[in-house]
Amino acid sequence: MNKKVIFFEVQGGNDKGPDGYRKDTMPMVHALQQRGQDAEVIFYDMTKQQEIFDYVKENAIAYVSRINPGNLKDESAYFSMLRQLCKEGIIGMPHPDAMIGYGAKDALVKLADTSLVPSDTYAYYTIEEFKNNFPKSLANGIRVLKQNRGSTGEGIWRVQLVDELEPENTEVPLNATIKCTEAKDNHVEYFELAAFMDFCEQYIVGDNGMLVDMQFLPRIKEGEIRLFMLHDKPVNVVHKKPVESEDSFSATLFSGANYRYDKPEDWKNLVDFFLSKLPVVMDRLGGYDLPLIWTADFILDTDEAGNDRYVLGEMNCSCVGFTSELELAQDIADEIIFKIKEHTLQSI
Numbered sequence: 204m205n206k207k208v209i210f211f212e213v214q215g216g217n218d219k220g221p222d223g224y225r226k227d228t229m230p231m232v233h234a235l236q237q238r239g240q241d242a243e244v245i246f247y248d249m250t251k252q253q254e255i256f257d258y259v260k261e262n263a264i265a266y267v268s269r270i271n272p273g274n275l276k277d278e279s280a281y282f283s284m285l286r287q288l289c290k291e292g293i294i295g296m297p298h299p300d301a302m303i304g305y306g307a308k309d310a311l312v313k314l315a316d317t318s319l320v321p322s323d324t325y326a327y328y329t330i331e332e333f334k335n336n337f338p339k340s341l342a343n344g345i346r347v348l349k350q351n352r353g354s355t356g357e358g359i360w361r362v363q364l365v366d367e368l369e370p371e372n373t374e375v376p377l378n379a380t381i382k383c384t385e386a387k388d389n390h391v392e393y394f395e396l397a398a399f400m401d402f403c404e405q406y407i408v409g410d411n412g413m414l415v416d417m418q419f420l421p422r423i424k425e426g427e428i429r430l431f432m433l434h435d436k437p438v439n440v441v442h443k444k445p446v447e448s449e450d451s452f453s454a455t456l457f458s459g460a461n462y463r464y465d466k467p468e469d470w471k472n473l474v475d476f477f478l479s480k481l482p483v484v485m486d487r488l489g490g491y492d493l494p495l496i497w498t499a500d501f502i503l504d505t506d507e508a509g510n511d512r513y514v515l516g517e518m519n520c521s522c523v524g525f526t527s528e529l530e531l532a533q534d535i536a537d538e539i540i541f542k543i544k545e546h547t548l549q550s551i
């Protein structure tokens with residue numbers, strides 16, 4: 204029997220086309236079918252979890268997850284179903300723990316001992332760790348605090364001191380005034396450090412709460428470079444340039460950043476650098492296979508010798524879309540079939 208490739212989606216949401224599916228899902232289904240590989244879309248619904256599990260276990264060779272788990276009522280139920288399916292031998296694209304690993308902001312911290320990420324990048328999982336360490340890291344220069352939940356720049360704050368610190372201070376005093384700019388819309392607010400840290404408690408409490416603290420990279424003004432990856436191949440590049448204004452640093456779409464679509468060949472240095480780092484990325488993020496479709500965002504920095512260096516700012520792998528480049532569906536179908544063949548050979 205020709206087992207199916209199952210695409211998981213959820214019903215509703217504003218990313219769906221007239222057929223009720225994400226606009227880039229059916230192109231993949233059709234491309235697989237044209238290649239003789241059966242494929243089907245299933246809407247995940249927690250109340251039907253057992254039924255869905257049984258059906259997929261019986262009928263699928265692989266699944267492709269196209270759901271933003273953060274939007275589910277209970278993402279852990281979805282993850283545990285996927286985990287169980289992978290245990291049953293279904294090929295996970297991606298494995299749920301790879302999804303969690305690549306998608307969470309603390310992926311940066313797991314890579315802080317590599318040349319992809321500055322070594323002074325921290326993650327805070329408790330309010331106490333945050334309040335103890337942040338005044339120290341801020342004493343070293345402008346920082347960016349990133350909440351784990353949410354996207355499009357919400358809860359991503361650039362934090363800088365208004366008055367210079369006394370040179371002997373290794374910690375910013377709690378009553379120092381700080382200027383905070385949120386990446387959502389580049390708006391500025393002034394706080395006392397203590398009050399701002401109280402405000403940030405919301406980002407740490409609750410499921411998957413955490414804050415990542417990394418140095419601010421001023422060359423963000425030149426743009427953020429997104430590599431769109433198909434497994435281990437960069438297939439597209441988006442250059443995202445923040446709006447030109449004194450306080451702007453956000454490359455998110457809704458902040459007004461300007462997007463330009465480039466080819467991987469136009470960014471050869473970055474591409475070669477990142478490809479050389481893929482083994483260490485996989486290793487640090489749990490040793491899972493790379494996700495099927497995912498993105499990695501980079502910001503330029505300058506090293507001690509005055510040369511350009513690229514810093515990884517974020518990765519996404521849960522619900523990456525490609526509606527503006529639908530022809531990619533053909534390459535994705537080839538990659539899925541390649542993965543299935545590879546898997547079948549391994550299990551003989």
Ligand SMILES: Nc1ncnc2c1ncn2[C@@H]1O[C@H](COP(=O)(O)OP(=O)(O)OP(=O)(O)O)[C@@H](O)[C@H]1O
Pocket residue numbers: 347349353354355356357359386417418419420421423427445452453454455500502516517519
């Ligand atoms: N270390 C940094 N230095 C300079 N700018 C940064 C830094 N980190 C993030 N930014 C800016 O803030 C923006 C939002 O940050 P990030 O992409 O990490 O968060 P996000 O909310 O998950 O956004 P997305 O919608 O891309 O998922 C980036 O696009 C970039 O412009």
Ligand SMILES: [Mg+2]
Pocket residue numbers: 500517
């Ligand atoms: Mg981003």
